[in-house]
Amino acid sequence: xxxxxxxxxxxxxxxxxxxxxxxxxxxxxxxxxxxxxxxxxxxxxxxxxxxxxxxxxxxxxxxxxxxxxxxxxxxxxxxxxxxxxxxxxxxxxxxxxxxxxxxxxxxxxxxxxxxxxxxxxxxxxxxxxxxxxxxxxxxxxxxxxxxxxxxxxxxxxxxxxxxxxxxxxxxxxxxxxxxxxxxxxxxxxxxxxxxxxxxxxxxxxxxxxxxxxxxxxxxxxxxxxxxxxxxxxxxx
Amino acid sequence: xxxxxxxxxxxxxxxxxxxxxxxxxxxxxxxxxxxxxxxxxxxxxxxxxxxxxxxxxxxxxxxxxxxxxxxxxxxxxxxxxxxxxxxxxxxxxxxxxxxxxxxxxxxxxxxxxxxxxxxxxxxxxxxxxxxxxxxxxxxxxxxxxxxxxxxxxxxxxxxxxxxxxxxxxxxxxxxxxxxxxxxxxxxxxxxxxxxxxxxxxxxxxxxxxxxxxxxxxxxxxxxxxxxxxxxxxxxxxxxxxxxxxxxxxxxxxxxxxxxxxxxxxxxxxxxxxxxxxxxxxxxxxxxxxxxxxxxxxxxxxxxxxxxxxxxxxxxxxxxxxxxxxxxxxxxxxxxxxxxxxxxxxxxxxxxxxxxxxxxxxxxxxxxxxxxxxxxxxxxxxxxxxxxxxxxxxxxxxxxxxxxxxxxxxxxxxxxxxxxxxxxxxxxxxxxxxxxxxxxxxxxxxxxxxxxxxxxxxxxxxxxxxxxxxxxxxxxxxxxxxxxxxxxxxxxxxxxxx
Numbered sequence: 001x002x003x004x005x006x007x008x009x010x011x012x013x014x015x016x017x018x019x020x021x022x023x024x025x026x027x028x029x030x031x032x033x034x035x036x037x038x039x040x041x042x043x044x045x046x047x048x049x050x051x052x053x054x055x056x057x058x059x060x061x062x063x064x065x066x067x068x069x070x071x072x073x074x075x076x077x078x079x080x081x082x083x084x085x086x087x088x089x090x091x092x093x094x095x096x097x098x099x100x101x102x103x104x105x106x107x108x109x110x111x112x113x114x115x116x117x118x119x120x121x122x123x124x125x126x127x128x129x130x131x132x133x134x135x136x137x138x139x140x141x142x143x144x145x146x147x148x149x150x151x152x153x154x155x156x157x158x159x160x161x162x163x164x165x166x167x168x169x170x171x172x173x174x175x176x177x178x179x180x181x182x183x184x185x186x187x188x189x190x191x192x193x194x195x196x197x198x199x200x201x202x203x204x205x206x207x208x209x210x211x212x213x214x215x216x217x218x219x220x221x222x223x224x225x226x227x228x229x230x231x232x233x234x235x236x
Numbered sequence: 237x238x239x240x241x242x243x244x245x246x247x248x249x250x251x252x253x254x255x256x257x258x259x260x261x262x263x264x265x266x267x268x269x270x271x272x273x274x275x276x277x278x279x280x281x282x283x284x285x286x287x288x289x290x291x292x293x294x295x296x297x298x299x300x301x302x303x304x305x306x307x308x309x310x311x312x313x314x315x316x317x318x319x320x321x322x323x324x325x326x327x328x329x330x331x332x333x334x335x336x337x338x339x340x341x342x343x344x345x346x347x348x349x350x351x352x353x354x355x356x357x358x359x360x361x362x363x364x365x366x367x368x369x370x371x372x373x374x375x376x377x378x379x380x381x382x383x384x385x386x387x388x389x390x391x392x393x394x395x396x397x398x399x400x401x402x403x404x405x406x407x408x409x410x411x412x413x414x415x416x417x418x419x420x421x422x423x424x425x426x427x428x429x430x431x432x433x434x435x436x437x438x439x440x441x442x443x444x445x446x447x448x449x450x451x452x453x454x455x456x457x458x459x460x461x462x463x464x465x466x467x468x469x470x471x472x473x474x475x476x477x478x479x480x481x482x483x484x485x486x487x488x489x490x491x492x493x494x495x496x497x498x499x500x501x502x503x504x505x506x507x508x509x510x511x512x513x514x515x516x517x518x519x520x521x522x523x524x525x526x527x528x529x530x531x532x533x534x535x536x537x538x539x540x541x542x543x544x545x546x547x548x549x550x551x552x553x554x555x556x557x558x559x560x561x562x563x564x565x566x567x568x569x570x571x572x573x574x575x576x577x578x579x580x581x582x583x584x585x586x587x588x589x590x591x592x593x594x595x596x597x598x599x600x601x602x603x604x605x606x607x608x609x610x611x612x613x614x615x616x617x618x619x620x621x622x623x624x625x626x627x628x629x630x631x632x633x634x635x636x637x638x639x640x641x642x643x644x645x646x647x648x649x650x651x652x653x654x655x656x657x658x659x660x661x662x663x664x665x666x667x668x669x670x671x672x673x674x675x676x677x678x679x680x681x682x683x684x685x686x687x688x689x690x691x692x693x694x695x696x697x698x699x700x701x702x703x704x705x706x707x708x709x710x711x712x713x714x715x716x717x718x719x720x721x722x723x724x725x726x727x728x729x730x731x732x733x
């Protein structure tokens with residue numbers, strides 16, 4: 001249908017230009033937003049407006065998606081070990097089924113998140129256009145991910161053997177799309193929407209991911225701030 | 237000794253008429269913004285009543301304040317570090333808007349734009365969140381003056397300390413009784429909101445102890461909302477940030493009393509500095525429940541004691557602040573006279589807003605009580621008061637009546653003593669006996685009377701110089717700053733990027 005030349009250009013655009021562009025936008029705008037719009041860094045929680053359905057959306061969604069992200073990062077960092085792990089069928093099944101369960105958890109949680117928004121007029125009033133765009137892409141991301149997990153077996157293996165080297169080639173600034181050109185269309189869609197999410201990150205509520213309770217777990221219980229130097233500072 | 241100064245407060249409940257002027261003054265200055273309409277940094281509750289948010293004192297549900305764990309260590313009841321980690325995405329003890337109320341306004345333009353007709357046009361209520369027409373079902377003071385008492389007053393968590401007979405009596409016709417309970421942030425010494433914040437956005441100002449939320453650091457974890465047992469941190473649903481009473485620090489820094497204090501019609505509010513020993517904080521917050529009130533009192537230092545003054549200077553407390561502490565009306569009420577008590581000290585946050593509990597009901601209901609000579613019966617109206625002591629003790633004594641009783645006896649004795657002077661229907665001999673029995677000298681009685689009934693603006697509010705500008709000068713040389721600062725810019729005009 002399309003000429004090889006066109007497909008080549010298309011691949012370069014989607015898997016070379018887009019990832020770099022996304023990453024540059026992500027890095028610059030995230031820092032810029034943090035420096036000039038610190039106030040806007042918030043999880044923008046809506047639990048206050050609706051307290052019950054909230055649990056069934058937020059909890060499965062967040063735990064599911066966190067597990068999935070960790071899985072992707074591990075596959076990227078130690079692809080060799082993943083392939084070695086998968087060499088025994090039983091271990092492969094365990095990994096694939098856990099990943100699928102987390103994926104389904106994510107989708108179920110996320111559907112609850114969206115339904116909750118539609119069902120509560122109060123929450124609709126605090127929902128912005130950026131939220132809807134983000135939700136659409138996230139939904140695409142999660143559904144394509146679950147589709148891949150079910151129909152494009154075995155994801156953990158080919159992610160380690162094909163996607164990971166491609167991502168490493170991006171990181172090493174010598175992009176090599178040959179690892180992924182042959183991958184199915186759904187996988188490519190999954191990757192493109194992932195790059196889109198990275199680019200959208202600094203413009204949406206996704207920035208709350210960067211907020212980790214870093215000093216909390218080892219800081220002193222009470223926080224006291226002084227203006228200027230104090231002659232003596234003790235305790236608390 | 238690590239001496240610190242704390243701006244502290246006393247509310248004299250016998251003088252509160254429940255007019256809500258304080259609430260309105262606060263609302264007009266601070267919480268009329270979008271997302272904060274439902275907040276009442278200052279609110280006035282009727283007791284018995286469920287308060288705002290509904291049943292805030294029920295810590296089984298809201299899990300505010302501190303608990304001592306099995307090892308006797310202090311931990312947050314709601315969101316200690318472990319619970320925060322595992323409840324990161326859904327706070328299980330967070331109140332929702334339904335526990336407060338849906339803020340509303342009225343569609344006033346319907347009054348002007350209605351077409352001519354047979355009926356009077358009406359302004360229907362609309363939600364300030366969705367903008368839709370709504371039926372008003374609850375408000376911030378729906379239980380005002382015992383209204384709807386079967387729903388509200390009878391569900392007051394403090395009534396749990398009463399026997400069924402006492403509860404029944406409390407709501408019997410012609411025996412009903414109530415008092416007002418105005419509340420702002422207590423600016424606690426051991427604030428659980430500050431301790432619970434995963435972002436470290438809440439903090440206590442070192443110089444004056446005011447507890448604030450750094451709006452730029454708040455990330456909407458909402459831990460403070462459940463951690464504050466007094467429910468005095470609020471979540472702004474529009475900005476996604478927590479907000480709370482700031483004790484009008486911009487007013488204090490310019491020598492003015494906070495708006496709620498300034499506007500108080502009954503003149504029930506007192507404000508002044510207390511010096512305390514911060515080294516004792518952990519020890520006092522850990523004391524057994526029945527020693528907490530005394531422990532907190534002992535932590536507060538005598539600003540006239542030369543040793544304390546020397547230690548305060550060494551800790552960096554400015555001389556003018558020490559001087560202000562010596563004139564503090566709060567010090568007199570809490571330490572010298574011992575008639576002001578902290579609310580719900582059992583939450584272990586060590587609140588720095590103290591209440592003079594109400595003497596209820598007024599004496600005239602007991603016709604034979606006024607001129608009794610026998611000493612056992614002199615204070616009978618305290619024990620036979622319509623408000624059972626257990627109820628007051630549940631709020632102001634962590635269940636222990638001793639401090640409450642001492643304070644109320646003193647107030648009663650002073651009332652009789654003043655009556656002997658001004659009305660004369662009580663023998664001075666009886667009044668003097670009452671004073672002696674309540675451990676109050678005539679001088680003290682005069683001082684308390686003066687501070688309660690004849691207090692001027694300057695008696696009530698002894699605002700220390702805040703020295704913020706001098707503290708800033710230590711950070712930046714003013715002349716240098718003048719040269720660097722721009723003309724009409726927030727950041728100085730620089731050459732190049």
